[in-house]
Amino acid sequence: MRVIEGFFCIPNPILSITYRRAIQARKRVAEALSLVVRERRMERERGITKNDMLAALFESDGDGSGIGFSDDEIVDFLVSLLVAGYDTTSTTITLAVKFLTDTPLALAQLKQEHDEIWAKKTASVSLEWEDYKSMPFTQCVINETLRVSNxxxxxxxxxxxxxxxxxxxxxxxSKVFTSLRAVHLDQENFKDARVFNPWRWQKPLDSSNFMPFGGGPRRCPGHELARVALSVFLHHLVTRFSWEPAEEDKLVFFPTTRTQKRYPIIVQRRSCVKTR
Structure with missing residues (x-):
């Protein structure tokens, strides 16, 4: 979170405490990842190989020279991946839970959709791609969470x-900052734009006014993975548990969108739930 906060402040460690903390946080993360990369390089030299993303980066040819990526380049890539893919997804999950809690009708319809999916499966069978594709209201909830929260x-x-x-x-x-929030919360683009209303996505909307993952050739490459992660989380949450807020919380939009207190909740296992 501190690394992300550093994106939206004066880029000077002397003038901005937030920026200085972001640089320090990034350094600590990079040091921890550098240790992992060095250990894995030593394992490769001993003939120990693994089939994962880090192994692919070791084998990749970064610039056509045949040399591949350096350790510093790999660490920089991993830091970028953590910043872009971890904190954004976890924050969106938190906000989705808050919006659903504040909108009981949406939560009830979401539970019904996932209870029907779960009822068709045995306890030992995990979610499959066909299950994911049969979550239309879940996608409405995700779209609306992404639109309102930005x-x-x-x-x-x-x-x-x-x-x-x-x-x-x-x-x-010229350097341009395109405000996605201004588009998503514009009353001309979305009626009652500041109201969480997942049902609005049940009818066709102008897709050019909805760009939570950016657009064009630089659109976030993990946009579909993020949707799957959100859908799977919501499925397990609403089919297994019920919850209530532990205390009052509210959204803040600067320097990034998040809940002020990270939205603490009290969780209880739902009765009459199948065991997995």
Whole structure:
């Protein structure tokens, strides 16, 4: 979280305590990952190989030289992956739980959808791709969570040519911050834009106004994986447990979207639940 907070402050460790803490946090994470990378390199030299992402990075040819990625390059990639894929997904899960708790009708419909999926399976059978594709209301909940919360508030771009927008010209080479939050919470794009309403996604909407994972060739490559992770989590949560807030909490949107107290809840196992 501290690394992400450093993205939205003055990039000067002297003027900004937040930025200084972000740099220190990034350094600690990088040191821990460097240790893992060095240990794995030593294992490879002893002939011990594994079939995972880190092994693929060792074998990859980063620039066409035949040398592959250096340890520093691999660590930088892993840090980026953790920042982009871990904290964003876990925060979205937290916000989805809060929105559902605050919207009992949505929670009830979500439970019904997943109870029907679970009822068709035996205790020893895990979720399969067909189950994931049979969660239409779950996707509505995920879409609405992403729209209202805007985990990624915007994206940075550089104009490759002069761009004309509503009579204003953005010169070639300009640095632009595209505010996804401004699009998602615009009343012209979504009726009652600040209200959590997953049912709005049950009818066709203009997809050009919804871009939680960015767009174009630089669209987040993990967008579908994130949806699957959210769907699987919600399935196990609503079919196995019930919960209630442990204390009052609220959303904050700066420097990133999150709950002020990380939304603590009191969890109880649901009665009449199959054992897995």
């Amino acid at each position: 985990i990624i508030s915007g994206v940075f771009r550089r104009t490759m040519t002069d761009v004309d927008i509503k009579g204003y010209t953005i010169p070639k080479g």
